[in-house]
Amino acid sequence: MKPSPNLDMLTPALRARFDAMIAHYPVKRSALVPMLLYAQDELGYLTPEVISGIAARLELDELAVREVIGYYSMLRLHPAGRYHVQVCTNISCQLRGADRIWEHCRARLQLENHQTTPDGLFSLEEVECIGACSWAPALQVNYDFHQQLTPEKVDEILDGYRQKGASS
Amino acid sequence: MPHSAEIRIVSRRFGNPEARTLAGYLADEGYQGLEKALAMTPEQIIEEMKVSGLRGRGGAGFPTGMKWSFVPKQSAKPKYILCNADESEPGTCKDRLVMEWDPFSIIEGMTIAARAIGSQQGYIFIRGEYRYLFAIVDRALEEAYAAGYLGKNIRGSGMDFFLYSHSGAGAYECGEESALMESLEGKRGLPRLKPPFPAIVGLYGGPTVINNVETLATVPHILRGGGAWYAAYGPPKNGGTRLFCLSGHINQPGVYELPLGFPLERMLQEVGGGILGGKPLKAVVPGGSSTPILTAAETAGLNMDYDSVAKLGTFLGSGGVVVLAQDTCMVKFALRIIRFYRHESCGWCVPCREGTHWLAQAIGRYHDGRGRASDVKLFEDVAANILGRTFCPLGDAAAMPILAIVRKFRAEFEAHATTAACPPAATTGASPAANETRRP
Numbered sequence: 001m002k003p004s005p006n007l008d009m010l011t012p013a014l015r016a017r018f019d020a021m022i023a024h025y026p027v028k029r030s031a032l033v034p035m036l037l038y039a040q041d042e043l044g045y046l047t048p049e050v051i052s053g054i055a056a057r058l059e060l061d062e063l064a065v066r067e068v069i070g071y072y073s074m075l076r077l078h079p080a081g082r083y084h085v086q087v088c089t090n091i092s093c094q095l096r097g098a099d100r101i102w103e104h105c106r107a108r109l110q111l112e113n114h115q116t117t118p119d120g121l122f123s124l125e126e127v128e129c130i131g132a133c134s135w136a137p138a139l140q141v142n143y144d145f146h147q148q149l150t151p152e153k154v155d156e157i158l159d160g161y162r163q164k165g166a167s168s
Numbered sequence: 169m170p171h172s173a174e175i176r177i178v179s180r181r182f183g184n185p186e187a188r189t190l191a192g193y194l195a196d197e198g199y200q201g202l203e204k205a206l207a208m209t210p211e212q213i214i215e216e217m218k219v220s221g222l223r224g225r226g227g228a229g230f231p232t233g234m235k236w237s238f239v240p241k242q243s244a245k246p247k248y249i250l251c252n253a254d255e256s257e258p259g260t261c262k263d264r265l266v267m268e269w270d271p272f273s274i275i276e277g278m279t280i281a282a283r284a285i286g287s288q289q290g291y292i293f294i295r296g297e298y299r300y301l302f303a304i305v306d307r308a309l310e311e312a313y314a315a316g317y318l319g320k321n322i323r324g325s326g327m328d329f330f331l332y333s334h335s336g337a338g339a340y341e342c343g344e345e346s347a348l349m350e351s352l353e354g355k356r357g358l359p360r361l362k363p364p365f366p367a368i369v370g371l372y373g374g375p376t377v378i379n380n381v382e383t384l385a386t387v388p389h390i391l392r393g394g395g396a397w398y399a400a401y402g403p404p405k406n407g408g409t410r411l412f413c414l415s416g417h418i419n420q421p422g423v424y425e426l427p428l429g430f431p432l433e434r435m436l437q438e439v440g441g442g443i444l445g446g447k448p449l450k451a452v453v454p455g456g457s458s459t460p461i462l463t464a465a466e467t468a469g470l471n472m473d474y475d476s477v478a479k480l481g482t483f484l485g486s487g488g489v490v491v492l493a494q495d496t497c498m499v500k501f502a503l504r505i506i507r508f509y510r511h512e513s514c515g516w517c518v519p520c521r522e523g524t525h526w527l528a529q530a531i532g533r534y535h536d537g538r539g540r541a542s543d544v545k546l547f548e549d550v551a552a553n554i555l556g557r558t559f560c561p562l563g564d565a566a567a568m569p570i571l572a573i574v575r576k577f578r579a580e581f582e583a584h585a586t587t588a589a590c591p592p593a594a595t596t597g598a599s600p601a602a603n604e605t606r607r608p
């Protein structure tokens with residue numbers, strides 16, 4: 001018999017956090033979007049198991065949960081790289097040379113938009129404004145901001161993550 | 169670095185890490201606004217807000233006191249206060265600083281708003297990309313609960329108010345107030361039909377006030393110093409100061425707090441340190457990517473307040489002032505704007521979904537030099553047909569900037585149609601003023 005859907009794949013700390021979050025709303029479903037995002041942060045992507053588990057926890061149809069996942073650009077059904085490089089090319093960044101930064105990232109990582117390196121270390125994405133316009137051009141690696149970029153600075157940043165990835 | 173022309177009210181605690189703790193906040197006149205508000209009736213609080221002339225800092229510029237006054241006194245359903253911290257309008261990066269440096273000002277402002285409308289619960293909706301801010305905001309919330317500034321019977325006043333942070337997960341549309349409420353209810357961020365407006369039917373069907381981060385963070389200062397004190401910084405009906413995010417071709421980009429009505433020229437030359445590379449100014453986007461662009465000639469003598477900017481057919485919007493120097497390619501600039509709106513269109517209604525798609529493709533062809541110069545007129549027609557014909561304001565937000573850029577820089581588009589060179593050499597001179605008043 002298949003076990004009923006659960007959230008055992010998540011850390012106990014995150015499960016406890018979910019319990020606290022759900023209590024913040026008069027309607028349980030309200031916790032859905034942040035729960036999906038935090039689960040993804042732990043697992044790398046939204047696995048079929050965690051989707052079932054979250055649906056069961058909030059007493060929702062899996063289909064409803066999948067519909068929600070499809071709407072939000074940060075939520076994903078497939079793994080990204082361990083370091084997800086998100087380059088803003090929107091107007092404020094464009095005016096400060098974002099195209100050059102984007103091309104530089106593509107060349108350095110040998111990736112096209114939405115691709116992941118074979119070793120799984122890096123993935124690359126062109127993104128919309130990340131709220132760093134006055135410190136443009138900017139990118140985010142996972143949740144970390146890197147601002148006032150130059151190609152040289154990008155090299156340093158990427159090398160830093162490469163080393164971090166190798167040492168752990 | 170603060171500039172000497174700045175008047176730091178909402179940004180007064182920026183750069184002071186102490187102010188992130190309750191003790192540091194209290195030591196710097198924190199919670200004096202709430203003290204006063206607790207001794208006032210809800211009507212008196214709303215009156216003080218009206219006197220202040222504070223208008224929303226999120227985009228539409230609606231008077232805050234008036235917005236609060238629309239909430240019915242009696243309601244069978246609970247009332248809610250929401251803080252819009254979705255900050256996703258390209259060119260805007262100020263709310264992030266308020267959350268980073270002064271989280272208690274948002275909590276205090278929301279508590280005062282709750283007292284004014286009789287709400288006992290609220291949420292701070294923060295865009296998912298701003299993960300690092302959750303640690304700061306959640307810590308402040310925890311401290312506020314622990315010290316009795318949130319929760320039951322706040323400071324012995326008999327007032328209850330519960331406030332929580334909530335993460336988005338990437339969607340510009342969720343910054344639109346009704347889409348934000350849908351998202352907070354655990355759904356896709358599709359906008360709701362209005363009316364009813366949120367003040368009557370909002371989150372979970374209850375009366376809801378939704379305000380921008382900066383708007384709410386300004387509230388404690390208004391209560392502390394008085395509405396008249398705050399209003400005096402700006403021209404009539406344009407009370408106070410606001411955070412301007414200077415970006416683009418400017419020597420000292422940054423977020424600066426300046427009184428409303430501050431001359432744009434001084435903002436660029438003095439505060440912003442002049443145009444990058446000493447080049448001539450070509451154009452300015454006054455309030456985030458959705459606000460119609462102004463040519464350099466139009467900006468002459470312009471004061472940056474809601475009403476002066478509106479006279480030129482555009483808006484102060486979200487406070488994102490994007491500066492373009494003379495050699496900027498306007499076709500490329502327009503293309504990046506429309507690609508953004510195409511990406512963010514939720515696809516619900518046809519003019520927005522199809523229009524943004526068509527425009528992005530057609531402008532892209534021009535940019536590659538594969539267009540027909542005479543087709544420029546079609547850009548105007550398509551954009552004009554989106555305007556006012558969509559379910560939510562995102563359609564307008566996409567159409568307005570494109571219409572303005574095409575009308576004001578038409579010759580540049582025509583020249584680019586047949587060359588991939590960027591910007592087309594023929595058009596780097598003065599902007600074609602003759603086209604500025606053209607209508608389709």
Ligand SMILES: Cc1cc2nc3c(=O)[nH]c(=O)nc-3n(C[C@H](O)[C@H](O)[C@H](O)COP(=O)(O)O)c2cc1C
Nearest residue numbers: 224225226252254255256343344345379380383561
């Ligand atoms: C597509 C769209 C996106 C918006 N994004 C934001 C946003 O990120 N932050 C914000 O404060 N207001 C945003 N707004 C405006 C909100 O709908 C709403 O007017 C605002 O939060 C009200 O607060 P205020 O009166 O304090 O300005 C957006 C509006 C639209 C149409």
Ligand code: SF4
Nearest residue numbers: 515516517520558560
């Ligand atoms: S205008 Fe655009 S974003 Fe708004 S509902 Fe229609 S398709 Fe969706």
Ligand code: FES
Nearest residue numbers: 088093129132133
């Ligand atoms: S446009 Fe790149 S961070 Fe805003």
